[in-house]
Amino acid sequence: MRSLSAGLGLLLVVAFILSLLAGRVWLAPPDIVFGHNVLASLIVTDLRLPRSILALLVGASLGLSGAVLQGLTRNPLAEPALLGVSTGAALGAVLAIYFGVTMISGAAGPLLGLVGALAACALTFSLGQGGGTITLVLAGAAVSSLTAAGIALALNFAPSPYAAYEIMNWLLGSLADKSWNQVWLILPFVLVGGAFLFTTGPALDALSLGETQAESLGIDLSRLRIAAIAGTALAVGAATSVTGAIGFIGLVAPHLARPFVGHQPSRILLPAALLGALLLLVADIAARLVHLGPELKLGVFTSLIGTPFFFWLVVRLKRTSP
Amino acid sequence: MTRGIGAALLLLLLMGQAIAAPPKRIMSLTVCTDELLMDLAPPSRIASISYLSREKAALKLWPEAARLPVNHNSAEEIVEQKPDLVLTLVYASTELRTLLEKSGIRILEVPQAVNFAQIRSVTRMVGNAVGEQERAELLIARMDSTLRDLAATGSKQVIRVASWGGGGFVPGSDTLFDAVLTAAGGRNITAHDTYYDVESLIAARPDILAFADDYIDEPSLRRDQNDHPLLLRLFANRRIVYPAAYAGCGLPQSADAARALRSELLQAMAKPGGVP
Amino acid sequence: MSVLLAEGLGVRKGGRAIIGDISLTAGPGEFIAVVGPNGAGKSTLLAALAGLTRPSAGEVSLDGVPLARIARRKLARARAYLPQNPMCEWPLSVERLVALGLTAHLPALGPLPDTFDAAITQVLADHDLLERKDQPVTTLSGGEFSRAMLARALVGRPELLIVDEPVTGLDPVHAFAAMVRLAAWAASGNTVIASLHDLTLAARYAGRILALKNGQMAGEGTLSPTMIRNVFGVESRMRGEGRSVTVDFLES
Numbered sequence: 001m002r003s004l005s006a007g008l009g010l011l012l013v014v015a016f017i018l019s020l021l022a023g024r025v026w027l028a029p030p031d032i033v034f035g036h037n038v039l040a041s042l043i044v045t046d047l048r049l050p051r052s053i054l055a056l057l058v059g060a061s062l063g064l065s066g067a068v069l070q071g072l073t074r075n076p077l078a079e080p081a082l083l084g085v086s087t088g089a090a091l092g093a094v095l096a097i098y099f100g101v102t103m104i105s106g107a108a109g110p111l112l113g114l115v116g117a118l119a120a121c122a123l124t125f126s127l128g129q130g131g132g133t134i135t136l137v138l139a140g141a142a143v144s145s146l147t148a149a150g151i152a153l154a155l156n157f158a159p160s161p162y163a164a165y166e167i168m169n170w171l172l173g174s175l176a177d178k179s180w181n182q183v184w185l186i187l188p189f190v191l192v193g194g195a196f197l198f199t200t201g202p203a204l205d206a207l208s209l210g211e212t213q214a215e216s217l218g219i220d221l222s223r224l225r226i227a228a229i230a231g232t233a234l235a236v237g238a239a240t241s242v243t244g245a246i247g248f249i250g251l252v253a254p255h256l257a258r259p260f261v262g263h264q265p266s267r268i269l270l271p272a273a274l275l276g277a278l279l280l281l282v283a284d285i286a287a288r289l290v291h292l293g294p295e296l297k298l299g300v301f302t303s304l305i306g307t308p309f310f311f312w313l314v315v316r317l318k319r320t321s322p
Numbered sequence: 323m324t325r326g327i328g329a330a331l332l333l334l335l336l337m338g339q340a341i342a343a344p345p346k347r348i349m350s351l352t353v354c355t356d357e358l359l360m361d362l363a364p365p366s367r368i369a370s371i372s373y374l375s376r377e378k379a380a381l382k383l384w385p386e387a388a389r390l391p392v393n394h395n396s397a398e399e400i401v402e403q404k405p406d407l408v409l410t411l412v413y414a415s416t417e418l419r420t421l422l423e424k425s426g427i428r429i430l431e432v433p434q435a436v437n438f439a440q441i442r443s444v445t446r447m448v449g450n451a452v453g454e455q456e457r458a459e460l461l462i463a464r465m466d467s468t469l470r471d472l473a474a475t476g477s478k479q480v481i482r483v484a485s486w487g488g489g490g491f492v493p494g495s496d497t498l499f500d501a502v503l504t505a506a507g508g509r510n511i512t513a514h515d516t517y518y519d520v521e522s523l524i525a526a527r528p529d530i531l532a533f534a535d536d537y538i539d540e541p542s543l544r545r546d547q548n549d550h551p552l553l554l555r556l557f558a559n560r561r562i563v564y565p566a567a568y569a570g571c572g573l574p575q576s577a578d579a580a581r582a583l584r585s586e587l588l589q590a591m592a593k594p595g596g597v598p
Numbered sequence: 599m600s601v602l603l604a605e606g607l608g609v610r611k612g613g614r615a616i617i618g619d620i621s622l623t624a625g626p627g628e629f630i631a632v633v634g635p636n637g638a639g640k641s642t643l644l645a646a647l648a649g650l651t652r653p654s655a656g657e658v659s660l661d662g663v664p665l666a667r668i669a670r671r672k673l674a675r676a677r678a679y680l681p682q683n684p685m686c687e688w689p690l691s692v693e694r695l696v697a698l699g700l701t702a703h704l705p706a707l708g709p710l711p712d713t714f715d716a717a718i719t720q721v722l723a724d725h726d727l728l729e730r731k732d733q734p735v736t737t738l739s740g741g742e743f744s745r746a747m748l749a750r751a752l753v754g755r756p757e758l759l760i761v762d763e764p765v766t767g768l769d770p771v772h773a774f775a776a777m778v779r780l781a782a783w784a785a786s787g788n789t790v791i792a793s794l795h796d797l798t799l800a801a802r803y804a805g806r807i808l809a810l811k812n813g814q815m816a817g818e819g820t821l822s823p824t825m826i827r828n829v830f831g832v833e834s835r836m837r838g839e840g841r842s843v844t845v846d847f848l849e850s
Binding site: 023024025038039042043046047048097098099100102103158159160161162163165166169176177178179180181293294295 | 519
């Protein structure tokens, strides 16, 4: 795992640097390093640096949360987007932003995103847990549809006439035109949520043997569930409140890590976080480079990666299950 | 034979009357034709104007709209109000056109005027149709005089302007905004209609950001773009607001809009700001 | 040194009494086999003795301390439990699976210290799994998988081992081998409690039998045709003794 994480860390650095250079206006490295070009410095410090850091934070949150949820539910299809957590968070954020709550405090965005994520998680788990792999995913699909419809409804009633046009931002995700404001806003939530998620490693390992054996090994299952769900709600809830719902990163990242580090849940956590960050950075760079009118939403690119992968997973699941 | 000549003369006279008599009940179905109509014809000859002319921003500039009857661009109202002339923009629905032809009601469809040459031709077109040719020429003459003034007193200073606040959409040439901006002495940052994100906007180095006054202040994601901290910093003193109505309909008053815009541009340029 | 004591133990589920009024003492060196018909409550009893099911009546204590009052991890270090048909969700390697048995010994932060490597290797060797230590458990045969699970239970050197149906689905060779290992663990000074369907194996290897019928204790001590008649309602014949005793059921 160590060499994989180191390798991923290196790739991440490369991708981060590329992210600072790439865009509709390509910058040359000397512009940034030596700071002679004032315009380039402005673009990097005020636009691309916060954007790239956001991509890191959000991608890592999604990848890490996906790994934890897969370990918790012992379901290879689990991830925050598929379980409706992402759209739930987006709904919370939409209610906060378009109805003026964020005018009172900017933190209302991530806070309501957190609440939305928790509510969606609770609903999905109460509907789908204990019914097998597919049942949970179906419950998640139902909650996703419900919350997406909620977003459309809320935007229709929003005071701003632009609200209805912005629905694609919320359903597909976007990092366009973000600033340091958003970075500072979500950083505490992501760090605390991430910490919760990282603590679940050993408990998730024990859970490989099923709940009874895990309990017999001294694992506090309810504390595990709280850590996993609270961590997801904090990190993914806040991240989504700024970027909108981004799908598939949480699904793909852990699976990409498994061939390298094996299936032990605790060993997948860090690589999945790093891979999630990497995937999102790459998707964001791609979104910037495709010039078709307004910027293509991130979700288009994550779906391009994720949907074929998802189909492949489902087919494999069909083959291996009784 | 005299009876024949007399009948022919009578017929000619009647026809001439029919051609020469200006329409007495004019219905306008769109805001742009409303405004031109209100400028050209007396209220007694206006049957109704579009209900949209009673929106706040439009009323500010044409307060008389409050006192005129309104229509909602519907066939039922046309049948009810029995106009003898209907004014609307080109591309009115084909059903409407067919209905009016069948009823024998005259319809004049005018194009959207996006530059001053088109403003002249549209004003004349409508002036002829409503029987106010003299007034139309008067308005055009006033407009041209203003334009000549502006051209004569223009400075060499290049003022690059971007119309912002439209979700990243910046109108290029072939738009009314561009025509007014050019007459005012500003230069559009783009030749074609383009989508800009904040990055490409500042890379285009505008001197001034121009916002239409129908800029809604309700919270939405558009704020992230319009009020990006970088833009707030660079353009704190370089933001101007122009009446959206003047960018919407090409009218003789567009020359006055250009004059007002010029003074705003010069005021803004007197303060520091823009992309270093 | 651990004495497991159950007094008046009862468990109710869904309004029904599954087991009731069970009292027993189990000390180091003892291998107790719990026998009884299907539905007698053996699994529930074992889960309650392991502290995984809260009793509705009575109490289970280890060395005088009620199980409910022992800290989770401390209890997990002292007692190992294997349910019926244990499973592993992910294709972990045999070595990793066995290492999971040391979960309760993990430090607060970080992975298992290297000092445990020797223990893991030893237990793998004891259970003939050393060759397969890197093989994914999903590719093991039934017998090998059972061995791996038992190895994971024993790697932490529990003073109390509770196993529900350790030989289900195993061929005779593997079944005997499992019983030998359980008996050996008890003989090393630990307490082993296992539920069994095979009365011959129970008679051969267990030092004491505990018979359950309809959730109540229906016999205790040495297996005999009388006990079998009381508990199962069938006639039987026992031949031989010690490690070669056999129990045959007689058709009526």
